[in-house]
Amino acid sequence: MKFRAKIIDVGCLNHFTRVVNTVSRLTKACVLRLTCDHLYFVLSGRVATGGVSMWCELSQVNFFDEFQLEGVSADANEIFLEVAPENFSRALKTAQNAKSVKIKLTKKTCPCLTLAAELPSLSSVSRVVTHDIPVDVIPRRLWHDFREPQMPDFDVSIYLPPLKTMKSVVDRMKNLSNYLVLEANLNGEMNLKIETDLVSVTTHFKELGNPPWGDDGSQSSSPTHRDPDLMAEARVDIKKLQQFLMGQQVNPSKAMCNIVHRRILHLIFLHEDVSLQYFIPAVV
């Protein structure tokens, strides 16, 4: 198994760092899946995480100047590593003005992702800072746990309101209740609701727009159109939604959510060449 990659463009480096920072805010540990064309940060829904799953996909060619991968075997030319994104984030943090950043898979006392940054220095010889990030190699037999999640058979798909607004609404609602209901319809209307013994609060958003998914079979199997005013809802743990919104460092170019009525909230953020999907299970 071998992996070497190099970033030399400072814009790519900053962008990559922002993605890693976002991931590090969402989870303490995740799986980094490396293929010849992509990098994926994967969190598969487990009880331990409250069933939340995450899938973040980057196209390597948009970030790396050099990218060489030799996977587990010829027919399985991929590498799966368990890593703490916070370590990755920390290593990248102080390398933002580096001339180049090399990442490679190494074996020190344990398998590591070694990040070596060449920094500007006062002498003719560059300063080199090396960070060894410990990782766990995930054996092939467990790879199926980290497959790309299927697009759920959603009932409603809608664009999200401006993140800043949504975040401030959710932040305030968090003070009042542990659970929040997100409901939306195909008429571009979305409501965020909380209800407690003492108070119930609803924030209404209109004219958000619905993404045109078309006939790619991902819509509900019934051929009849869904009543555009009919709301699909999901009641979720408000902290999980807040955590997701807080983690975003950049405004995505597209932000939408798919709702499977009373089952799952599927949030999708697209920004340039990075896609981030986050699944929050609904609670009763």
Added chain:
Amino acid sequence: MKCVIEGNGVKVFGKAVHALSRIGNEIWLDPQEKGLAVRTVNSSQSAYACFCFTPLFFQQYIPDPDIQNGCEAVKCMLNMKCVLPLFRCASWKERRVDRCEISVNIPNSRVIFQFHCRHGITKTYNLGYQECEALQAVFPAHLCPNVLMAQSKLLGDIVVHFPVSQEEVTLSISSFKVTLKTFCEEENNCIKGMNTELMLHPDEFDYFQVGEDSAVTFCLKELRGLLSFAEPYGLPVNCQFGVAGQPVSFTVKDMTLEAHVVLSTLTDPNHESPSQPAPGDDCPVNVTNTSTAEITTCESLWRQRKMIQLHAPGEILPKLSLIPESALTTPVTPATSKIRSLLFGAVYSDGGKDKTADLPSLACASDTEDDGGTEE
């Protein structure tokens, strides 16, 4: 003792107190002819810091009003927790201190800090002190084979790569490079945490002297205080050290003050010369380092942190002498991978070439006799 510090100087003095607070819990004031020495040492005596403010720093400096009678200025020890709040930087803007007077009231055993602030407000703090002997580290600077001098900004840029929680780092020097890397005692710990290493070329330093290739491991946390003090003033930092086990010193100098931080370093069990007799050492032969704390559990090669040799002229400091002999035999559990020696006046060895008694003390020389109080 009485001294007056004007406006900007109060800020500097406050920053010095902050830097000292990163190391120890007590603060020693020692008014001398050549300046006011403000010192601290940490509880395990593995880190020492001293800020010596020359008379130029003060608007007025009287070490002792009674100096004609040959009285020595009184030396005081104060609790850091009492002194630090007086210099909280956060309220600088509101405070706008015009000047600060520090004086010692001997009959009441009080150190008086009086802040004259804007709008005619005066704040007076009377802090109780404990009289004691001065505390100095014995550090033979001239014997250090390795010397580095760098702008504090360079050092700041170097330490920023290490997490604030990182305790120990190893500084290695050879003729073609200088490396700073995280240190972890046990293999197991390394697996959990990240290892960081920074490599620099000797050209980056304003002064570079390597007498002996070496690698010294010290506590980075304790150095950060000095670096945060020096960086805003753009002062260069001088670093002197020898081989593993010998203390490393960092010095910042200016016309008005001189700051030293001396940190003990971990010994290297493989290379330690067994020149000192081990007091009741019942360790297996593997562990050759014998000159500091006794070890009662020796499953692996424990690295030890040698004490900074502290020299108190005359009697032993009342506080430190309270360390019971039995502390030397405190068993070290595997969890405490660093052993702090509590042996006051541990003999400092550099291969037995020089007798420790002849070593001059650190810059702030006491005016009493150096009577070899280092031997115990």
